[in-house]
Amino acid sequence: MSVFALVSTGKNLQDPKNRDPLKIKYVCLPEEIRLVPLGTKLDFLSANGFSMIAKHCNVQIRNSSAHLNYTVDNEGNILLPKGDIIKFVDGINDCHDKLRDAAIGGFIAFRHYYYEKYGKYMP
Secondary structure, three states: OHHHHHHHOOOOEEOOOOOOOOOOOEEOOHHHHHHOOHHHHHHHHHHOOOHHHHHOOOHHHHHHHHOOOOEEOOOOOEEOOOOOEEOHHHHHHHHHHHHHHHHHHHHHHHHHHHHHHHOOOOO
């Protein structure tokens, strides 16, 4: 969602599949953005002042959940492929804290971006 918001305000996200340097193609539609690799999106966010969101993205957890590559034990803990364990209660609290921090940081960054672009804060 943050990537789409930046693209819709005029930031250019280059299509990583385009290998021809003479024909630079930029991604702008939601369906195109969805197909851009996560690493490229995280780099784009960092380059545009949203490093807080990019830093809080746990790529291993994201990839494991997206590809259904995990197991859940009898206590409700999540076991990841490389042997990492997310304890149910600790994992929820940690995720909540990170989501809260990312949401607040993202909102603040968007306000500053809007101010820099339009000379006033968002309504």
